[in-house]
Amino acid sequence: xxxxxxxxxxxxxxxxxxxxxxxxxxxxxxxxxxxxxxxxxxxxxxxxxxxxxxxxxxxxxxxxxxxxxxxxxxxxxxxxxxxxxxxxxxxxxxx
Numbered sequence: 001x002x003x004x005x006x007x008x009x010x011x012x013x014x015x016x017x018x019x020x021x022x023x024x025x026x027x028x029x030x031x032x033x034x035x036x037x038x039x040x041x042x043x044x045x046x047x048x049x050x051x052x053x054x055x056x057x058x059x060x061x062x063x064x065x066x067x068x069x070x071x072x073x074x075x076x077x078x079x080x081x082x083x084x085x086x087x088x089x090x091x092x093x094x095x
Contacts, residue, residue, distance in 0.1 A: 003040070004063060007079040008051040014075035028070065035066040035067075050071045054083070 003004075010018065017024050029039050032055075041054040057063035060082075067078055 001038075001057060001065075002038050002060070003083040003085070004055045004057065004083040005079075006051075006055055006067075006087040007049045008053065009048075009077045010050045011075055011077065017075055031070075032066055035069065036062045037066045049079075 029042070032039060036058060038056040039053055040056055043052050044050065045052055055063065056068070063080065067080065070076065071078065
């Protein structure tokens with residue numbers, strides 16, 4: 001299953017939501033799972049991004065749909081990067 005790195009920035013509304021209901025993070029993760037996206041790992045960050053998540057999804061379309069659903073709420077912006085395991089990448093290069 002394809003893997004992705006998701007970098008998340010909360011908007012002002014997103015920060016207020018998390019401040020008032022920290023459990024909202026778990027709720028969103030459950031929503032992502034219901035849309036077919038598995039969150040393999042997740043971290044809160046200091047710096048230019050608020051969160052980083054390692055995701056798996058059956059394909060780009062499933063992930064895009066889930067992220068559009070979340071982005072439409074106006075609580076976060078995201079940057080998504082496809083991620084290939086290093087060993088798989090080396091095999092592709094070697095042939």
